[in-house]
Amino acid sequence: MTATGVPAPGVPATGAIGLRAPRKEDPRLLRGRGRFGADFSARGQLWARVVRSPVAHGRLRAVDVSRARQAAGVAAAVTATDLPGRPGGPRIPVRLAVQDIDLSRYLQPVLASEVVRYVGEPLAVVVAGDPYLAEDAAELVDIDIEPGPAVLDARAAATPGAPELHPGGNVAAEFTLGFGDVAAAFATAARVVQVELDIGRHGAVPLEPRTLLADPDPVTGALDIFGMTKVPVFNRDLLAALLGMDETLIHVHAVDAGGGFGARGEFYPEDFLVPWLARTLRRPVKWVEDRAEHLVTVNHSRQQSHRLAAAFGPGGRLLGLRADVVHDNGAYCRTHGIIVPELTLAMLPGPYRVPAYHGRVQVVLTSKTPCGTYRAPGRFEGSAAREQLLDVAADELGIDRVELRRRNLLRPDELPCQRAMSTLGTDVVLDAGDYPALLAAAGAEASRLGYPAEVAAGRAAGRRRGLGVAAFLEKSGLGPQETADVVISRTGAVHVYSGGTSLGQGIETVLAQIAADVLGLDPAGVSVVNGDTALQPFGGGSWASRSTVVAGSAVHAAAGAVRDRAVEVAARMLEAAPADLVCAGGAVSVRGDPGSAVTLGEIAAAAGPASRWLHSGEPAGLSARRRFEVTHMTYPYGVHIAVVDVDPGTGGVQVLRYLVAYEVGRAVNPTLVEGQLRGGAAQGIGGALLEEFCYDEAGQPQSVTFMDYRIPTAAEVPPIDVLVTQDSPAPGNPLGVRGAGEGGVSAAGAAVASAVRDALGLAGSVGQLPLTAARVQELASGGGGR
Amino acid sequence: MKDLHLIRLRVNGREHELAVESRRTLADMLRHDLGYTGTHLGCEHGICGACTVLVDSVPARACLMFGVQADGSEVATVEGLADGEDLSDLQQSFSDRHGLQCGFCTPGFLMLAEGYLAEDRPGAADAEPTEAEIRELVAANLCRCTGYQGIVEAVLATARARRKRDSP
Helix, strand or coil: CCCCCCCCCCCCCCCCCCCCCCCCCHHHHHCCCCCEHHHCCCCCCEEEEEEECCCCCEEEEEEECHHHHHCCCEEEEEEHHHCCCCCCCCECCCCCCCCCCCCHHHECECCCCCEECCCCCEEEEEEECCHHHHHHHHCCCEEEEEECCCCCCHHHHCCCCCCCCCCCCCEEEEEEEEECCHHHHHHCCCEEEEEEEEECCECCCCCCCCEEEEEECCCCCCEEEECCCCCHHHHHHHHHHHHCCCHHHEEEECCECCCCCCCCCCCCHHHHHHHHHHHHHCCCEEEECCHHHHHHHCCEECCEEEEEEEEECHHHCEEEEEEEEEEECCCCECCCCCHHHHHHHHHCCCCECCCCEEEEEEEECCCCCCECCCCCCCHHHHHHHHHHHHHHHHHHHCCCHHHHHHHHECCHHHCCEEEEEEECCEEEEECCCCHHHHHHHHHHHHHHCCHHHHHHHHHHCCCEEEEEEEEEECCECCCCEEEEEEEECCCCCEEEEECCCCCCCCHHHHHHHHHHHHHCCCHHHEEEEECCCCCCCCCCCCCCCCHHHHHHHHHHHHHHHHHHHHHHHHHHHHCCCHHHEEEECCEEEECCEEEEEEEHHHHHHHCCCCCCCCCCCCCCCEEEEEEEECCCCECCEEEEEEEEEECCCCCCEEEEEEEEEEECCCCCCHHHHHHHHHHHHHHHHHHHHCCCCCECCCCCECCCCCCCCCCCCCCCCCCEEEEEECCCCCCCCCCCCCCCCCHHHHCHHHHHHHHHHHHHCCCCCCCEECCCHHHHHHHHCCCCCC | CCCEEEEEEEECCEEEEEEEECCCEHHHHHHHHCCCCCCCCCCCCCCCCCCEEEECCEEEECCCCEHHHHCCCEEECHHHCCECCECCHHHHHHHHCCCCCCCCCHHHHHHHHHHHHHCCCCCCCCCCCCHHHHHHHHCCCCCCCCCCHHHHHHHHHHHHHHHHHHCC
């Protein structure tokens, strides 16, 4: 086991990779000089306000904008009938299609035209010269809806005879994943253990609401867009197709983004409506959503019911696993399609030796805000259910719960382990690692930090204190490809144009470190632009913990190519053999003779178009574009350990201690890895205890402010201990990195549930997350466990 | 007909005179009329605290105040913290302790903490601020990225350093 920040043996400890370099993003953000979407304005801009359905389900009889059009300052008010093409305008397609399932009947129109299916669904847009006037006019839009029955329970919605939200019914998809002979496993089992666990509906809820500014060029018709993030190139291409434009006429600019976590930057109705209005009106149009809108419009996530059964042989050996999952996807299938339920099934066996597995999921549509991914999609949910199952099984089998896990974790000699199923279009091949060693290391770290002693002391003092343990498998580095450009200018400055996007995770710093490492520079000398579609037209975006892995590998390759080109040109200038040259400290010099150096700036000038150093036919410039391709994901893994106090009277749960142990392969910047894990754990604690999108029986959202949708504060989140290990570099990329974005949140529901179950001494599972006060009171008084 | 009021205020020591509508929030006025876009709006209902500024040295939610209410006041925003190119001790401490990720909530936390640190609390000169005290302060605002640890550490370290600096 290596300490944080120290590379494992075999990993070269070169230059900038592994440094706790200061973040390049910090100075501007600390000064209030960040450029977030709402900070951009264009001369003569109009402000858009979206009018939304106040009813969960019903037939739309009329949307009358005539009064709104007469209101002060209003430039336009549009409904579905004003949109181009079919009623309701274009449907937003699925970005990530999987399992060959056709979801086209369930896609969301950009404005509802006949039926409304959730509170918050866009019905009209009002555009005015001032945001206050736009809101005033939006109040004047008259909406006539004949209410229909709201469909709120996914299991009920999937049964025959339930009110139908779509002509095709409420079950958008139903599929299975699995391998091995599950029937035989259960037939020969010494013991079968079953649990149920429901995960509550919650979501990313970044602190910055969504924003968009679309600025049309009156001459060329080109569009400048500010505020698209995450997958700007995909969104540009989709927008171009929907507007019938050439994609290069749309320039999505890089902006600072106030957190993403999966939800921000997907293509939403407003991503069509705002640019379309700007083009139609030939005026810049700006839109900034408010928090109440955000909580009912941006992708929800997580709500799933899980029924799990495991067959155990002698000694607690897992023989087989069955999972029956119902996924509540809300009113439509959005850009993520059905990848969350797919990932749930594909990742549910986790880091364990599961010889036979059968997972089945129903994706059900309900009268709620549609769903998408939220950090660790499918893994937060599935890990919580699986780890509750193992806790219950340990008790029933009379085996210590850590020991039961240790016996069933895959050993290093069993990796790579191919599971005969695929997710996100790639085979599931667990690449490498030592899962039992990390479980042992996490336990040792928790002991060193005094967790068990604290539990014992609390119990001795009469407290209901519990310890929770959860092991989990993550996935990251999803391809299929990423492109990076590295350009050195005549000042010697190094510019990286990456296809990742900055969502607050520090990717500018990480990519600068990778480029600096290759070029032998201080990262301060490298500037990074992410997510600008003109500077990097082939970017794949930032999602699925992919940026350090795939964008980083692309930058690594491009920086290496530029370094080689710099050496090649310098060799001509210095009249030396390239093999005798070294690139370091911003210059290329003859090895052993630093006085011979030419700087990168001089080399860039020498590579200029009129230079005598350039050979005939060679392109000018000191730059390189490289593409990195990956065929398989990499699988980081980890352990969470939690200590909680439960007050059976109030139902309150206080998290006292929390440890995240995570194998990241290699930490490019250990401080940022720790930050990812701490922040993720805080979000996970929120999902485990506090956060839930609630609805009343009519389908009215009850969580539309930060008073009702409870993001954890510093009072609910304890200091998070982290153990970052770098013992198992990923074999599939040149950096050995595994991605670190999601391991902090992945098993938080599992660990908190485990700790609460331990504190209360439950026989079954906790039944449901979040463990709200009312829920915990019920469990404490002997009810509700499953 | 807009209901306009002529007001005068100082922002980060600079005098401004402008006509604002009575319903315009202080946050919108700072951001859109005066260009102080470092003040961010995260909820517009007073919970998240991203829009926290100092009004006459006291932390205030700029989304819950009207611009006209700041008439005659001294307002401090995040743009006024740094001394030229040098970050303030508090800003530097946030960077040193990884107290920010996306940075959207950061101006609010900085102004909240600055208000606390500058406050003349009874007994403040005698007692080291505790982590519990700072954590309670930090719990006033929301951050979705960091888990608060770096923020608590940054404010605590600055409080201790300033106390050490200021004690004879």
